[in-house]
Amino acid sequence: MEITIRHAEPDDYEAMHRIMTDPGVVAGTMQLPLQSAERWRRRLAEPPEGFHLLLAIVEGEAVGNVGIHTQLSRWRRRHVGEIGISVMGEWQGKGVGAELMRAALDLADNWLNITRIELKVHTDNSAAIALYEKFGFEIEGTHSRYAFRDGEFVDAHSMARVRG
Numbered sequence: 127m128e129i130t131i132r133h134a135e136p137d138d139y140e141a142m143h144r145i146m147t148d149p150g151v152v153a154g155t156m157q158l159p160l161q162s163a164e165r166w167r168r169r170l171a172e173p174p175e176g177f178h179l180l181l182a183i184v185e186g187e188a189v190g191n192v193g194i195h196t197q198l199s200r201w202r203r204r205h206v207g208e209i210g211i212s213v214m215g216e217w218q219g220k221g222v223g224a225e226l227m228r229a230a231l232d233l234a235d236n237w238l239n240i241t242r243i244e245l246k247v248h249t250d251n252s253a254a255i256a257l258y259e260k261f262g263f264e265i266e267g268t269h270s271r272y273a274f275r276d277g278e279f280v281d282a283h284s285m286a287r288v289r290g
Contacts, residue, residue: 127184129222131229134179134191139167141181141188150215154251156273157212175199178238180229182213182222189217192226194234194243207240211254223257231261235289242288246272249281263287 134142143163145151152159173179176196181188190213197203209230213222234240247254249268263285272282 127220129225130183131180131225132183134170134181136167136170138181138188139163139170142166142170142179142191145188145191145212145214148212148214150218151212153275154248154254155210155212178233180226180233182217182226184217184222189214190222190226192230194230194238194240196238196240205240206242206244207234207238209234209243209245211257219253223254224260227257227261231287241290242286244284244286246282246284248273248275249283255283255285258285258287261287262289 140163143161143166146155146157146166147159147161149159151157170179174195176198178194178196180192182190190211192209192211195208197206211223211226211230213226231243234243243263245258245263246269247258264287265283265285267284269282269284271279273280
């Protein structure tokens with residue numbers, strides 16, 4: 127199986143909608159179910175400053191994404207990026223997340239000069255935590271009752287990867 131990583135384009139809004147409304151994605155992210163495709167059309171047509179979105183393509187279909195958010199107007203935190211990965215449920219555990227992480231870290235390290243990458247992950251998402259640890263992320267703390275998901279509160283870890 128060949129996984130291609132590329133930058134998201136405005137015409138990818140339907141693919142992003144499909145990914146971000148996938149039940150496997152909704153459970154592991156802060157996204158709400160039943161989002162509109164129009165929301166993604168607007169977001170990709172006019173992305174916020176400092177937002178970089180990459181897609182994972184398998185057999186011509188987008189199956190996952192990774193976003194890096196930087197805060198260019200916050201001078202003292204320009205070296206920091208926040209990352210979020212989403213992989214459709216049927217593609218989880220097949221190397222898509224690892225390819226997305228490799229591409230995101232290459233972009234962060236070699237092109238954006240980001241030396242600290244932060245993320246939040248639900249404490250019950252052991253597969254994601256293992257992926258992040260494989261790429262050098264460490265748990266820095268745990269937030270109790272961080273998010274409300276499917277009728278109950280869930281905790282989340284703050285993780286970061288810091289390079290020299």
